Amino acid sequence: MRKNVTLVMVLAMIISLLAACGGKEESNNAAAPAPSEGAKLEKPALKIGATAGPYSDMVSKAIKPIMEKKGYTIEVVEFNDYVQPNKALANGSIDANLFQHIIYLKKFSADNKLDLKEVISVPTAPMxxxxxxxxxxxxxxxxxxxxxxxxxxxxxxxxxxxxxxxxxxxxxxxxxxxxxxxxxxxxxxxxxxxxxxxxxxxxxxxxxxxxxxxxxxxxxxxxxxxxxxxxxxMNENYRNVVAVKTADIEAQFAKDLKAVIESPEFEKAIDEQFKGFSKPEWMAKK
Structure with missing residues (x-):
């Protein structure tokens, strides 16, 4: 009889403990807030390549600050030739580049079998x-x-x-x-x-x-x-462009780059820090 009573008491204690743990787990689950539908996703870190000089300056001084306000982390990668920036873009070492006009981009891509695409033209230093x-x-x-x-x-x-x-x-x-x-x-x-x-x-x-x-x-x-x-x-075909891989042309970062370059803040930076640069038609007509 005592054995039966003891067994019943042990079983009751186990059931009680399980119920308490279950209640605690439910309580913890209930306390964790569900992510809001409008929650901001973390923006990626981007590498933007440019030739050393005015175009790496343009990325650093006019593009990077506005992109970082949008939540991106931007690293500027400088190049000293006109070959490596496109090869680095094609192999994924960088996410975008700024150094070339559309004619060069198309010819280099065709000659080297690269799938690259222009995003938007930018103010360019004229001859x-x-x-x-x-x-x-x-x-x-x-x-x-x-x-x-x-x-x-x-x-x-x-x-x-x-x-x-x-x-x-x-x-x-x-x-x-x-x-x-x-x-x-x-x-x-x-x-x-x-x-x-x-x-x-x-x-x-x-x-x-x-x-x-x-x-x-x-x-x-x-x-x-x-x-x-x-x-x-300057002929429009000779204005420098921001380029990305064709597969990324509809990516959010490419759309954000385009929006940044079209912004009044970007044009203000050009007017203040890049005097004499020739503006593309789309900017001049704004």
Whole structure:
């Protein structure tokens, strides 16, 4: 009889303990708040590549601060050539880049079988015609020496700019990918055209009559863009773009990058810190 009573008491204690644990667990579960439907998801850390100089500055000073206000963590990755930024983007080492115009992006992607896509164009440093000897186009003397970039991409832009301002005319059938000074059809002032490496051009401004200097090299040499005799009337195809992998074009971070660049805060940063940059048509029309 005593054994039966003891067994009953033990069973009662076990049931009581189980009930208490169950109640405690239910109590704990009830105390944990359910995530609200509008809860903010944590934004990712992004790596944005850019060539050292004005475009890494643009990411650091005009894009990064606004993206970080949106909750992103941004790391700026600097490159010193025009090959690695796209390869790094394609292999996932970085999430976006800013250094190239759309023509270069499409050709490089096709040549290297990369699937990359532009997000939006940005204000871009224009080429300029610089001189320490002449202040206006009208002052340029016959037979003056004119230093120009020797790579086809920059030379094509140079000759189109010189044609646009009335200094030369270019053959209509000139191939932009193989263009040279031999494609100049008319040269009324008999300028002596001297092709040089683009990076050397800022140094020639002091030693030659005239020099056409691409904007990024001018800024790297601490030149004032607004001191040019004439700045390029930039074709939209030559404006630099933010690029991502095509698979990411609809990703939220790509949409946020586009929204940031379209924001008044971004344009204000450009006006204050990137004087002389040529704005894309979409921005100029706002």
């Amino acid at each position: 300029g015609l610089y001189s320490k000897k002449f202040k206006t186009l009208e002052e340029i003397k016959e037979g003056s020496t004119l230093a120009v970039p020797n790579d086809p991409a920059n030379l094509a832009r140079t000759l189109l700019m010189l044609q646009d301002i009335g200094i030369v005319t270019v053959k209509k059938d000139a191939d932009p990918s193989k263009i040279s000074e031999k494609d100049i059809e008319q040269n009324p002032k008999n300028l002596v055209v001297k092709p040089l490496e683009a990076a050397q051009l800022p140094r020639t401004v002091d030693s030659t009559d005239l020099a056409v200097v691409p904007g990024n090299f001018a800024l790297a040499a601490k030149m004032d863009l607004t001191s040019a005799i004439k700045l390029e009337n």
